[in-house]
Amino acid sequence: MLRPPAVAGQFYPSNPLELSAQIERFTDQQKPTDKKRARACLVPHAGYMYSGAVAGAVFASIYLPKKILLIGVRHYPRGEALAILSGGAWRTPLGDAPIDGELAASLRKECALLREDMVAHTREHSLEVELPFLQHLDPGFSFVPLAVGTLRFEDLAATGAGIARVLQKREEEIVVVTSSDMNHYEDDRTTKAKDQMAIERLLKLDAIGLYEVCRTQKISMCGLGPAIVMLTAMNALGVDKAELISHVTSGDVTGERDHVVGYAGMIFG
Numbered sequence: 185m186l187r188p189p190a191v192a193g194q195f196y197p198s199n200p201l202e203l204s205a206q207i208e209r210f211t212d213q214q215k216p217t218d219k220k221r222a223r224a225c226l227v228p229h230a231g232y233m234y235s236g237a238v239a240g241a242v243f244a245s246i247y248l249p250k251k252i253l254l255i256g257v258r259h260y261p262r263g264e265a266l267a268i269l270s271g272g273a274w275r276t277p278l279g280d281a282p283i284d285g286e287l288a289a290s291l292r293k294e295c296a297l298l299r300e301d302m303v304a305h306t307r308e309h310s311l312e313v314e315l316p317f318l319q320h321l322d323p324g325f326s327f328v329p330l331a332v333g334t335l336r337f338e339d340l341a342a343t344g345a346g347i348a349r350v351l352q353k354r355e356e357e358i359v360v361v362t363s364s365d366m367n368h369y370e371d372d373r374t375t376k377a378k379d380q381m382a383i384e385r386l387l388k389l390d391a392i393g394l395y396e397v398c399r400t401q402k403i404s405m406c407g408l409g410p411a412i413v414m415l416t417a418m419n420a421l422g423v424d425k426a427e428l429i430s431h432v433t434s435g436d437v438t439g440e441r442d443h444v445v446g447y448a449g450m451i452f453g
Contacts, residue, residue, distance in 0.1 A: 185272035185302065191309040192277055195231045196316060200277040206232060207320045210240025219247045223351075223423050223453030224360035224414050226386065227317075229256065229310040229407075234437050235365070235447040238430045239317055242449035245429055248322035249357035251284055253291075253347065255410040256310030256363035258333030263304025265334035266297045266343055274312065274329070278319040284326035287350075287358070291328060295346035297339055304331040310363040310407065318361075332409035337395055340409055344391070344416025351421060362414040364407020366446030372435040378403045379431060379446040386450060387426045391415040414452070423453045 192198040197206060210232070227242050228235035258267065270288035273280040292298050305311070311329045318325055334340065351358055367378040382403050385394035391412050398408050405411070429451060433444040 186280070187269070187272065187274045187302070187305060189276050189312060190307050191312055195309055195313050198277055203277050203316055204320060206236065207240065207317055210236045211244040211321060220245055220451060221453070222246045222359060222451040223421060224362060224418055225452065226362045226364060226411065226448060226450040227314060228365050228447035228449065229313045229363045230365055230434070230445060230447060232313070234434045234445070238432060238447045238449040239314070241430045242451060243317045243321055246359070246451055248318065248325065249359055250322070250325050251287060251356055251358045252318060252325055252327040253287070253330070253358055253360045254311050254314060254327050254363070255330045255332060255360060255413055256308065257407045257410055258304050258308055258331040259310065259406070260307055263331065263333060264299040264301040266299060266339065267301035267304035267331040267333070268292060268298045269302065269305055269329050270300055274315060276312070276315050276319060278316050281315050281319060282326045284328050288328045290350045291347065294349045295343050297343055298330070304333060305329060314361055314363055332413060335409055337392070337412065340412040341391065341416045344413040345420055347413065347417040348420030351417065360414050360417065362407065362410045364405060364411055366405050366448050368404040368406065368445050369443050372433050372441040372444045375433055375444050375446045379448060383428060383431065383448055386411065386415070387428065389415050389418055389423065389426055389452065391419065418452050426450060426452045
């Protein structure tokens with residue numbers, strides 16, 4: 185099954201030459217002498233004009249293997265709470281990105297709550313916007329998409345534990361790409377303060393701490409669910425290092441400071 189692009193021409197350019205040139209600019213902003221090996225990363229998923237530089241800085245700083253587990257939030261109410269796709273490909277203006285059916289089957293075996301579901305993925309942008317970066321920087325990769333539409337901590341933690349079991353058994357390298365924006369639609373000062381509280385928990389790989397601070401401090405981190413899944417998996421794998429690559433708000437791009445969205449880029453492992 186081919187999943188066509190849902191937000192090309194809105195979140196990122198629909199023209200492949202323009203899209204490639206834009207990604208090149210974003211990824212050229214950071215040229216590390218040695219790319220870092222990471223088990224996971226956190227990248228934003230807004231329109232490229234707002235968050236593309238943050239995503240580009242993260243992707244340009246790490247070694248990208250040929251297998252990717254892509255975890256994003258389900259923004260829309262329709263579809264399964266933990267939705268996976270196990271076959272076919274996703275199309276972007278840069279071509280088709282194939283789903284890794286073998287890896288998907290392993291994940292479904294170890295993660296009992298995952299459900300095969302195209303509905304949750306059809307319109308969702310949180311996964312789609314990461315693919316052009318991967319296509320540009322890591323040609324020939326395959327991936328598995330997971331859309332998370334629940335904030336039930338027990339279900340998120342169980343899914344993260346299952347992912348860790350899969351990654352422990354695999355000989356090849358797999359990177360977990362987690363898609364999330366940070367606090368939404370408050371003033372710049374408030375958003376930066378709230379984001380910092382969440383980032384501190386992420387840097388400590390503290391899944392329950394992140395969950396609690398977002399709930400108690402009303403931090404509208406839209407990828408909280410995916411982040412909990414990822415952090416739980418990293419803890420089970422013994423990952424104990426995290427690094428903040430970039431943190432900005434939409435106000436840094438537009439100059440409008442009254443209603444902003446935060447964007448953080450991080451690597452783990």
